[in-house]
Amino acid sequence: MDLKLYDTLTREKRVFRALDPSNVRMYVCGPTVYDFAHIGNARPVIVFDVLFRLLQRVYGAEHVTYVRNVTDVDDKINARAAEEYPDLPLNEAIREVTKKTDKQFHDDVAALGCLSPTHEPRATEHVGEMRELIERLVKSGNAYVAEDNVLFSVASMPDYGRLSHRSLDEMIAGARVEVAPYKHDPRDFVLWKPSKPGEPAWPSPAGIKTPGRPGWHIECSAMAWKFLGETFDIHGGGIDLVFPHHENEIAQSRCAFRTPVMTNYWMHNGFLQVEGEKMAKSAGNFVTIRELRTGWRDFSWPGDVLRFAMLSTHYRQPFDFTHFSLEQAAVALNVFSTFAYPTAGAKPSNEFLEAMHDDLNTPRAIAELHRLLKASKEGAFELTDRMSRPGAMLIDSDFSAAEQLAAGLDYLGINISNYDRDWTRKQSFSGVSPQLKSKIDDLITARAEARTRKEWKESDRIRDELAKMGVVLKDTKDGTTWEIAR
RNA sequence: GGCCACGUGGCGGAGUGGUUACGCAACGGUCUGCAAAACCGUGUACCCCGGUUCAAUUCCGGGCGUGGCCUCCA
Numbered sequence: 001m002d003l004k005l006y007d008t009l010t011r012e013k014r015v016f017r018a019l020d021p022s023n024v025r026m027y028v029c030g031p032t033v034y035d036f037a038h039i040g041n042a043r044p045v046i047v048f049d050v051l052f053r054l055l056q057r058v059y060g061a062e063h064v065t066y067v068r069n070v071t072d073v074d075d076k077i078n079a080r081a082a083e084e085y086p087d088l089p090l091n092e093a094i095r096e097v098t099k100k101t102d103k104q105f106h107d108d109v110a111a112l113g114c115l116s117p118t119h120e121p122r123a124t125e126h127v128g129e130m131r132e133l134i135e136r137l138v139k140s141g142n143a144y145v146a147e148d149n150v151l152f153s154v155a156s157m158p159d160y161g162r163l164s165h166r167s168l169d170e171m172i173a174g175a176r177v178e179v180a181p182y183k184h185d186p187r188d189f190v191l192w193k194p195s196k197p198g199e200p201a202w203p204s205p206a207g208i209k210t211p212g213r214p215g216w217h218i219e220c221s222a223m224a225w226k227f228l229g230e231t232f233d234i235h236g237g238g239i240d241l242v243f244p245h246h247e248n249e250i251a252q253s254r255c256a257f258r259t260p261v262m263t264n265y266w267m268h269n270g271f272l273q274v275e276g277e278k279m280a281k282s283a284g285n286f287v288t289i290r291e292l293r294t295g296w297r298d299f300s301w302p303g304d305v306l307r308f309a310m311l312s313t314h315y316r317q318p319f320d321f322t323h324f325s326l327e328q329a330a331v332a333l334n335v336f337s338t339f340a341y342p343t344a345g346a347k348p349s350n351e352f353l354e355a356m357h358d359d360l361n362t363p364r365a366i367a368e369l370h371r372l373l374k375a376s377k378e379g380a381f382e383l384t385d386r387m388s389r390p391g392a393m394l395i396d397s398d399f400s401a402a403e404q405l406a407a408g409l410d411y412l413g414i415n416i417s418n419y420d421r422d423w424t425r426k427q428s429f430s431g432v433s434p435q436l437k438s439k440i441d442d443l444i445t446a447r448a449e450a451r452t453r454k455e456w457k458e459s460d461r462i463r464d465e466l467a468k469m470g471v472v473l474k475d476t477k478d479g480t481t482w483e484i485a486r
Numbered sequence: 487g488g489c490c491a492c493g494u495g496g497c498g499g500a501g502u503g504g505u506u507a508c509g510c511a512a513c514g515g516u517c518u519g520c521a522a523a524a525c526c527g528u529g530u531a532c533c534c535c536g537g538u539u540c541a542a543u544u545c546c547g548g549g550c551g552u553g554g555c556c557u558c559c560a
Contacts, residue, residue, distance in 0.1 A: 029560070037560090044560050074558075164555080166489060190558085216558040238560030239491085245558075270491080271554060278553075312509085313499070318492070318553065328498070328510055355500090363500050367508040377525090456519055463521080474523045481523090 003058060003357045005234070006316065008242060008266040009163050013359050018233055019264065024059050025232035026052065027224045027263070029241055030068040030120065033101035034077040036288040037108055039306065039321055040238075040272040040279055046307050046413075047269045047315040047360070048236045049114040053413055054356055066117040067227045069220060072098040073123050073200055073213060090198045098122075108289040111303035113413045121223045123214070124200070129222035130214045131205040133256045134191050138206045142255040143191055146182035148210045150192040155185055157251050163266060164243035189248055190215035217248035224262075225253065235263040239270055239316075270318045279321075287321070297323065302423055304414050305329045311362040311412055330424065336369065337419045339376040340409060341402035348408040356411060369408050375401035424483070440471055444480050447473075 003016040018024045028048045031037055048066075055064045077094055085093035134150050137143035142156045154160050194212045195201035201211035224232065230253070237246065246266065253262040271278075274285040292301050309329035313319045347353075349372060355364035379401060409416045447462040463473060466482070474481045 031560080032558090041560055071558095076558090164489075166556080240555065240559060243489085243555060269560075271560080273553075276552090280559090316491085317499085320498085322498090324510085325498070332509070361500075363498095363508080367500065370508060451519085454519075460520070472522070475518080475521090476523070 001353060001357050003054070004359050005265050005267060006359045007264075008268050014265075016233075016265065018059065019231065021059055022063050024055050024064045024234075025228040026055070026064070026066050026234040026236065027220070027228055027232060028066070028068045028117075028235070029220060029237035029245070030070050031101075031105055032071040032074050032076060033098045033105060034074065034080045035101060036290050037105050038279065038286060038288045039274075039292065042109075042112055042289050042306065043272050043310055043315075043319060044236060044238050044269045045109050045114055046112055046310050048267075049112075049413055050311065050362065050411075051234070051236070051267075051360060052115060052117070053411065054360070057411070065119070065228060067119045067121065067223065068117040069223050070098075070102060070120055070122045071216075071219065072102075073219075074216070078199060091200055094200060104290065108293070108303075111293055112289070112307050113304055113415065115413075119227050121227065123219040123223070126219065126222050126226060127202045127214060129226050130192075130218045131202075133218060133222055133225070133252060134205040136256045137191065137252065140255060140258075142251075143206075144184065145206050145208060146184075148194040148204070148208050148212065149182065149190055150206055150208070151183060151188040152191050152248065152251060152255075153184060154187040154189070154251070157255055160251055161247065163247050163250055166243065166247075189217065189244065191218050191252070217245055218252060220245075220249050221252040221256070221262075224249075225257075230257040231259050231261055232263050234265045234267060236267040236269070239268040242266075242268060269315045270313075273318055273320045275322050276320055301326055301330070302420070304333060304419060308333055308366075308412070308414060312366060314363055315360055332366075332370075333414070333416075333419055334421045334424070336373060336405060336409060337416050337421045339373055339402055340406035340416045341376070341399050342406040342410070342417045343399070343403045346403035346407040348411055349404045352404070352408045352411070362412065365408065365412070369405055372401045372405040372408065376405055436469075440466065440469070440482060444473070444482065448480065 004013045005016045006013045026048070028044060031041055045068075048068075052064065052066045072094075077097055078090065081088075081090060081093035081097045085096055088096065134143065137152065138145065138150065141153075143150055143152050145151075192205060192208070192212050192214055194204070194208075194210045200213055202213060204210060204212040224235070235246070235249075250262045253259070273279065274287060277285060279285055279287070287296060289303075289306070292306060293303060294300055305326055306329075309321075309325045310319055312325070312329060348356075349368060351371075352365050352368045355361040355368060358364070379399065406416055443462050443466055447459045450456075450459040450462065466473060470484055471482050472484075474483075
């Protein structure tokens with residue numbers, strides 16, 4: 001079964017061919033660590049985790065190298081550090097901020113069921129490689145020094161702009177390019193710049209005496225090079241990174257190594273919206289992963305729910321994050337968890353695999369999961385029916401659909417055997433005082449007694465009374481359960 | 487202003503040049519003392535206008551709408 005991936009550069013879905021099947025290499029742009037990661041940050045992490053898992057299955061876990069960087073040098077970090085630790089020297093304050101944020105990020109991402117990448121290099125630990133690249137670019141005439149800055153000369157690369165499909169002229173037409181007097185061309189971008197006093201600083205390349213710090217784009221070129229080589233298989237990130245970040249990465253890497261391509265597949269996930277609108281702090285609809293986990297609108301959601309909700313939309317489509325999208329995901333996971341039957345070595349159904357191989361068509365794969373759920377239910381009911389007969393045996397029962405369901409969920413990175421389907425009910429209880437809870441239990445007991453006496457009026461009166469308190473009853477074979485109406 | 491993506495039934499969301507996506511909700515039924523839950527069943531939708539075609543939601547062009555990028559925001 002061929003794996004097909006959509007490549008932003010060529011704008012087509014192509015069969016994926018690894019440069020080296022014994023070492024498939026993927027690079028994904030990671031977080032800038034200055035604050036809690038928001039749910040928008042979660043999307044590429046989840047999407048490329050799914051791809052990582054798929055590649056591992058296709059090529060073998062030990063034959064895939066996945067690199068996701070940590071950007072720990074950035075103006076936003078500096079600003080945050082100065083704000084949070086005004087009494088510390090800036091560099092120490094920065095270390096505090098990046099250390100703390102990095103840990104938060106990893107906690108959150110683990111809760112979303114994401115595997116650790118093979119390498120998670122930090123920008124500040126690879127300044128040497130960045131300098132090396134810059135030296136090469138200056139030597140090759142693709143970069144120049146101006147007032148202690150090193151700038152990439154866009155004009156030196158004839159096919160600059162291919163990824164974002166912008167011609168050089170168009171970029172000027174846009175006209176919102178930062179103009180600095182020392183730039184040869186307004187489109188040129190910074191590879192290295194001098195540090196202000198107190199800021200993080202490293203020895204500069206290209207004979208510059210003043211210590212400086214790297215521009216944003218160079219770190220990814222450097223770390224991808226170090227861990228994956230001059231060219232590699234897949235480079236991923238959010239669609240907003242296409243320009244200028246990825247365009248500039250291509251320019252740096254290809255010109256430094258004289259290669260026709262930086263990576264064979266450029267993959268970009270679509271943006272996230274919240275209730276149909278752009279998520280922004282100013283709009284007041286900003287949601288962090290941490291909030292979601294610990295209480296968003298009075299509800300704490302398991303990471304698997306956000307993960308599944310996101311995978312219900314194809315990764316290139318915009319994902320609209322809503323309360324309803326979480327509820328739908330939770331409903332699906334709850335019912336999946338009751339029927340899925342994890343078995344070592346079980347494989348997902350063919351239709352599921354086809355969908356996943358078709359540019360990670362997770363919505364189609366999930367539709368197949370629903371079909372397997374249906375088949376699992378039928379199997380389960382048939383089994384219950386047989387077990388109710390004397391002398392029934394368990395043997396020869398068909399669990400294949402339930403096994404394929406669990407295996408499919410596993411492909412999506414959802415460990416269904418660890419999924420706690422009672423979490424909604426527990427949450428309902430958590431908001432209820434012990435006194436109220438015992439009152440509810442008393443009323444339910446009273447109703448049960450009334451029902452055994454067939455005093456329907458009284459039992460219905462009690463049910464109404466509970467309903468007024470917001471308590472909804474569910475009668476099952478094994479007794480009555482209840483939950484708080486939402 | 488430039489570049490790009492998207493626009494499918496009440497909602498979410500796949501897909502296809504002519505045949506059922508799927509899920510949620512809704513509706514009908516079974517079950518239940520009655521409900522709820524559970525189970526079974528039902529849905530003919532593809533922004534507008536042209537064009538290509540025997541046939542377009544699907545291809546092409548235009549329009550409208552939404553969103554993204556053009557500013558070191560995933």
